[in-house]
Amino acid sequence: MAKTIVILGASYAGLTVTHKLLKNTLKNKKGEYKIVLVSPTTHHYWNLASVRAIVPGQMPDSKLFAPIRDHLAPHKDTITFLHGTATSLDPATKTVIITTSSGTATAQTYDILVITTGSRTKDPVPWKPSLDGYEATRDRLHKIQEQVNSAKSIVLGGAGPTGVEAAAELGFEFGKGKEITLITSSSQILLGTPPNVANFAENVLRKLHITILKDTRITSSQPLPPPSTQIELTLSSGAKMIVDLYLPTVGVLPNTDFVPKNLLNEDGDVVVDDYLRVKGVEGVWAAGDVVDIQPSQFVYMQKQAAALAKNLDLVINGKVPVLYKYDGAPMMAVALGRSRATGRFGNNRLPSLIVWFLKGRTLGTQNLQGLVTGSGA
Structure with missing residues (x-):
C-alpha cells in the first residue's frame, strides 16, 4: 500500500515542497507514495505584491492569482488536491480532520505530514490570503x-x-x-x-x-x-x-488553530527542531510563517521550503536529514514605491538600485506561474 504524504497549505512553502517532491523525489517511486495537498483556496495569491495591488490599475488579477489544481493534472496518479481546511490534528493516530469547502468533515491519515498553512491578518486587509478562499481574497x-x-x-x-x-x-x-x-x-x-x-x-x-x-x-x-x-x-x-x-x-496570526497546543509556542508558532521536524511528534514537518525559528519573511520561507523538501527526499530514500542552517546574518528587502528600495544584510544597508531590481521592480510577480506549475521547483 502506498504511503501518504499530507501537505497542509498550498501557498509559497507548500507548493514549493509539493513540486519538488513530484519532480524529483517521487518520480521514480511510482505507486510507493501519494500526496494529498490540502488548501482552503483554489488559487495561489501572490500577496507579496499586495502593497502595490491596492493602488487601482497597478496590478491586474492575472499577476496576482493563479489556479493550483490545473497544474497538478500531469501528476494525477500521485497527487490529490483537496479543497478544504485542517480543523484538528491527532499525532498519536497520525490523523488530520479536514473540513472541505462543502462543509463535510473527513479524516485523513498520513505517514508524513507537512504543515505549511501560512498566516492571516486579524483585520479584513489584503496583505494575506483569506481563509474563506480565492473569491473572498480577490473581493477583499x-x-x-x-x-x-x-x-x-x-x-x-x-x-x-x-x-x-x-x-x-x-x-x-x-x-x-x-x-x-x-x-x-x-x-x-x-x-x-x-x-x-x-x-x-x-x-x-x-x-x-x-x-x-x-x-x-x-x-x-x-x-x-x-x-x-x-x-x-x-x-x-x-x-x-x-x-x-x-x-x-x-496583527498577523499563524494558521495553526488545528495544531495541539503542546506543539506550539506562546505566539501560536509550531516549534521545530534544527531539521524542520516538529518537536515531540513523529513524521511531522513544518516551514514558512507557521514555524518559530525565523521571522515570517519570504526570503526565509524560500530557504526553509527548499531545506524541508531536501530532508524529505533524504528520509524517503532511507538517509539521514541534514541540519537547516538559520543562524546567518539577518536579511530584509523593502520596496519604496516603483523606483526606490532599501534592505539589509546583517548591519549593512543594501544599495537601493540592487534591491529595486531584485524586488521592487516587479515584487516577484514574474515567479507566480513558475510556482504553481512547478517549473521553478
Missing part, C-alpha cells in the same frame, strides 16, 4: 482598491515592511493628491533594522509626501454613524483622527 482586494481610489485621507497603522511598502506605493501614485499618514508605536520605522536603513526609508517616504507619526499607538478605530463612511481613530496621546480609510498592517 477589489474593495480596498475602490476605497483607496475614493479616499482623500489614508492612515496606515504599523511601520514594519508591509506598512512602509504600502505607504510608499500610495505616496508614489498619489503624492500630494491624498493625505497619507504612517503611524508607528516605535521610535523608528522598520524597527530592528540598522539606523541607516530606517533613515533611508524614512527620507524616501517624506519625499513621497508621507506624514510619519512615531511613538504613537492607535488605540481604537470606530466607523462614524451613517451616512458617513469615515473612520475615527483614537491615538495614544488622546487625539482623534477622522480618516476616509484605515489600513492596519500589524
Whole structure:
C-alpha cells in the first residue's frame, strides 16, 4: 500500500515542497507514495505584491492569482488536491480532520505530514490570503482598491515592511493628491533594522509626501454613524483622527488553530527542531510563517521550503536529514514605491538600485506561474 504524504497549505512553502517532491523525489517511486495537498483556496495569491495591488490599475488579477489544481493534472496518479481546511490534528493516530469547502468533515491519515498553512491578518486587509478562499481574497482586494481610489485621507497603522511598502506605493501614485499618514508605536520605522536603513526609508517616504507619526499607538478605530463612511481613530496621546480609510498592517496570526497546543509556542508558532521536524511528534514537518525559528519573511520561507523538501527526499530514500542552517546574518528587502528600495544584510544597508531590481521592480510577480506549475521547483 502506498504511503501518504499530507501537505497542509498550498501557498509559497507548500507548493514549493509539493513540486519538488513530484519532480524529483517521487518520480521514480511510482505507486510507493501519494500526496494529498490540502488548501482552503483554489488559487495561489501572490500577496507579496499586495502593497502595490491596492493602488487601482497597478496590478491586474492575472499577476496576482493563479489556479493550483490545473497544474497538478500531469501528476494525477500521485497527487490529490483537496479543497478544504485542517480543523484538528491527532499525532498519536497520525490523523488530520479536514473540513472541505462543502462543509463535510473527513479524516485523513498520513505517514508524513507537512504543515505549511501560512498566516492571516486579524483585520479584513489584503496583505494575506483569506481563509474563506480565492473569491473572498480577490473581493477583499477589489474593495480596498475602490476605497483607496475614493479616499482623500489614508492612515496606515504599523511601520514594519508591509506598512512602509504600502505607504510608499500610495505616496508614489498619489503624492500630494491624498493625505497619507504612517503611524508607528516605535521610535523608528522598520524597527530592528540598522539606523541607516530606517533613515533611508524614512527620507524616501517624506519625499513621497508621507506624514510619519512615531511613538504613537492607535488605540481604537470606530466607523462614524451613517451616512458617513469615515473612520475615527483614537491615538495614544488622546487625539482623534477622522480618516476616509484605515489600513492596519500589524496583527498577523499563524494558521495553526488545528495544531495541539503542546506543539506550539506562546505566539501560536509550531516549534521545530534544527531539521524542520516538529518537536515531540513523529513524521511531522513544518516551514514558512507557521514555524518559530525565523521571522515570517519570504526570503526565509524560500530557504526553509527548499531545506524541508531536501530532508524529505533524504528520509524517503532511507538517509539521514541534514541540519537547516538559520543562524546567518539577518536579511530584509523593502520596496519604496516603483523606483526606490532599501534592505539589509546583517548591519549593512543594501544599495537601493540592487534591491529595486531584485524586488521592487516587479515584487516577484514574474515567479507566480513558475510556482504553481512547478517549473521553478
